[in-house]
Amino acid sequence: MSEQPDTQAGNVRPPNWPPISETVLQAYVDGLLDQDQRDQVKVYLAIHPEEAERVAAYLRLNESLHVQYDPVLEDAVPERFSTLLANSSAPNTNKADRSSPVPSL
Amino acid sequence: MNEAHPFLAYLPQLRRYARALVGNETAADDLVQDTLERALNKFSLWEQGTNLRAWLFSVMHNVNVNQVRGKPNCEPLEEDMEFPVRGRQECGLHIRDLSNALLALPLEQREVLLLVGLEGMRYEEVAQALGVPTGTVMSRLARGRERLRHMMDGAPSKQTLKVAI
Numbered sequence: 001m002s003e004q005p006d007t008q009a010g011n012v013r014p015p016n017w018p019p020i021s022e023t024v025l026q027a028y029v030d031g032l033l034d035q036d037q038r039d040q041v042k043v044y045l046a047i048h049p050e051e052a053e054r055v056a057a058y059l060r061l062n063e064s065l066h067v068q069y070d071p072v073l074e075d076a077v078p079e080r081f082s083t084l085l086a087n088s089s090a091p092n093t094n095k096a097d098r099s100s101p102v103p104s105l
Numbered sequence: 106m107n108e109a110h111p112f113l114a115y116l117p118q119l120r121r122y123a124r125a126l127v128g129n130e131t132a133a134d135d136l137v138q139d140t141l142e143r144a145l146n147k148f149s150l151w152e153q154g155t156n157l158r159a160w161l162f163s164v165m166h167n168v169n170v171n172q173v174r175g176k177p178n179c180e181p182l183e184e185d186m187e188f189p190v191r192g193r194q195e196c197g198l199h200i201r202d203l204s205n206a207l208l209a210l211p212l213e214q215r216e217v218l219l220l221v222g223l224e225g226m227r228y229e230e231v232a233q234a235l236g237v238p239t240g241t242v243m244s245r246l247a248r249g250r251e252r253l254r255h256m257m258d259g260a261p262s263k264q265t266l267k268v269a270i
Contacts, residue, residue, distance in 0.1 A: 023243050026250070030221055032228075057254045062222040064203050065125065069223055072121040077113070078134060081141060085110040088145050 020044045025051070029058040112141060115161050118224060122162070125219050126169065128208050136172070140165040159226070162234040166216065173212060206256045214249030217242055 020041055027033050028041045045052040119140060123133035144164045151160050207215055213235075220231045221242075228246075232239040 022247050026243065026246055027228075029250075054251075054254070057258060058250050061250060061253060061257075065219070065223040068203050069121050069125045072124050073117040075117070075120065077116055080134075080138060081116060082113075084138070084141055084145075085112055085116075088110065 025055060026058075029055060029062065111157060112144060112161065115158055116141075118158070119161060119165060122219055122224055123165065125204075125207060125223055126215060128204055136165065136169055139168045139172070143168055156230065156233065159230045159234045162220065162224070162226075163236065166235055170212070203257070206253055209256060210249055210252060214245045214252065217245040218249040218253065221246055 024033065024037065024041060028038065033041065045055060116137070119137050120133065123136045123140075124130060127133050127136055140161070144161055147164065151157065207219075210218070216235060217231055220226045220234060221228070226234070228239050228242050231242045235242070
């Protein structure tokens with residue numbers, strides 16, 4: 001969908017809306033907003049091309065980080081780490097509840 | 106059969122983060138090793154049922170900061186050091202290489218930027234891992250991203266960023 005940065009777009013957003021804060025913009029980049037907030041940011045960006053460019057750069061940055069560093073996730077666990085952990089007694093073994101040692105995220 | 110150690114599930118993430126944080130594989134895995142050793146020693150302090158990932162990253166943060174502080178000629182820790190000079194060619198010029206650009210960021214901004222952008226942590230979790238208020242996380246994130254953009258793209262730095270909490 002191509003958005004026209006024309007005067008029409010400016011009318012989409014009522015003038016009494018609070019300005020989009022930096023925190024909201026950052027959260028937009030990180031995918032932490034709900035649909036309503038995302039839509040508000042999109043309207044804001046459609047009429048603020050400089051901000052849109054800045055946000056796009058931040059999104060590219062997140063992407064680049066994954067491209068550059070995600071391959072590390074695929075490495076086999078180096079032996080020194082598996083040995084270290086294997087030789088360490090599993091923590092809390094004396095406690096009765098070992099059912100969920102790792103919290104869900 | 107031995108039960109897998111609970112740290113194992115987070116090892117790939119710790120290694121990825123360490124690689125981005127310190128830049129080279131050997132130093133990164135040394136940091137992971139020190140982190141694991143310290144975490145094993147301190148594991149009794151971890152409260153079961155709380156966020157193990159944030160706890161492990163907080164251990165890594167502490168280990169790394171202690172090591173960086175102990176080194177002469179240390180890298181920039183604070184955000185008020187404007188443009189740390191790591192190589193003459195990086196000073197004021199574009200840094201196209203992401204890894205070098207990251208290393209030119211103050212450590213505290215780099216940490217936040219990576220925990221959020223690479224590790225996908227929520228801001229509150231980052232605050233927990235680094236032991237700082239969420240507002241501090243937000244301002245470091247905003248400044249780090251803007252500085253990195255400036256370095257990578259040669260874009261004018263937006264010096265007047267205001268972070269509303």
